[in-house]
Ligand SMILES: NC(=O)C1=CN([C@@H]2O[C@H](COP(=O)(O)OP(=O)(O)OC[C@H]3O[C@@H](n4cnc5c(N)ncnc54)[C@H](OP(=O)(O)O)[C@@H]3O)[C@@H](O)[C@H]2O)C=CC1
């Protein structure tokens with residue numbers, strides 16, 4: 641049976657460091673960090689995430705500012721809100737919950753966010769910075785996965801990492817971070833031929849697919865580290881249940897280490913959102929007051 645990586649516990653440790661950083665910024669500069677969360681429409685899954693985010697922000701001493709807009713909000717109204725948050729000095733981080741309703745242009749909204757406040761790391765400037773291995777804000781889910789991997793695995797150099805999924809929010813930035821850590825990286829997706837064989841060669845397998853329990857034991861090299869990003873609500877035995885993209889019961893005996901769902905990548909994502917809010921605030925505060933030493937970690 642592989643080691644189960646406890647995302648809940650690790651996220652609490654990350655959050656504790658964030659709380660200390662937040663307190664230090666308050667003590668040094670008298671600044672309370674603010675995170676704006678924008679939710680358009682009433683998707684129930686999004687509501688849960690937003691609620692968790694608001695709670696964790698509170699625990700870290702970050703003020704969260706919620707903006708709930710109706711599903712029929714126009715592009716102009718949403719852009720105007722983002723613009724006002726861009727210019728609000730009390731707001732250090734801006735998160736627009738995705739997906740947006742179909743009539744809204746996600747790329748256009750993301751591009752409207754001040755890149756220094758883009759705590760999701762989705763703005764093209766931050767995407768480019770990551771691709772070029774330059775400083776910037778890194779997407780929370782892949783960042784959380786890297787913290788888990790470093791804890792479970794130590795040095796990643798030379799390992800073969802396979803990422804299933806090539807989305808802009810998970811798969812691609814995940815692959816970029818693994819490459820930066822000197823892994824040999826393969827990205828698999830819906831057109832990959834013999835995906836089981838590709839995965840079976842992985843020392844590290846990251847599944848970000850959105851297909852409940854797709855990854856089975858015979859996809860896994862014995863002893864491999866398996867990171868399950870998937871969050872899928874399914875019905876089993878007449879009950880609603882959250883499962884990952886990995887068949888946990890099947891895979892756990894073969895893996896060397898594995899993340900559960902829930903209690904794995906999800907809580908790490910939220911902790912990294914708070915971490916990014918600190919990173920963003922430090923940059924903004926040092927741009928305003930370059931002479932003042934703004935805490936570091
Ligand atoms: N834990 C967390 O904090 C987060 C969890 N998630 C979860 O992670 C999962 C992935 O999210 P996201 O990246 O946004 O999803 P997307 O739907 O944007 O991307 C899914 C990717 O998986 C590929 N894919 C789909 N089906 C298969 C298949 N049968 N075999 C191989 N590849 C396949 C797609 O390939 P192609 O490009 O060819 O279509 C695509 O690249 C979801 O379950 C989501 O809920 C997402 C964000 C945060």
Ligand SMILES: Nc1nc(=O)c2c([nH]1)NC[C@@H]1CN(c3ccc(C(=O)N[C@@H](CCC(=O)O)C(=O)O)cc3)C=[N+]21
Nearest residue numbers: 688689692736737738739760871902903904906907909
């Ligand atoms: N702009 C934007 N940024 C995001 O980071 C973003 C987003 N939009 N849209 C949706 C996805 C999904 N996502 C999750 C975060 C935490 C959990 C999480 O904490 N999950 C808990 C369980 C929660 C539950 O019980 O439902 C767990 O896995 O243990 C899940 C999913 C962030 N996303």
Ligand SMILES: [Mg+2]
Nearest residue numbers: 740741742744
């Ligand atoms: Mg849309």
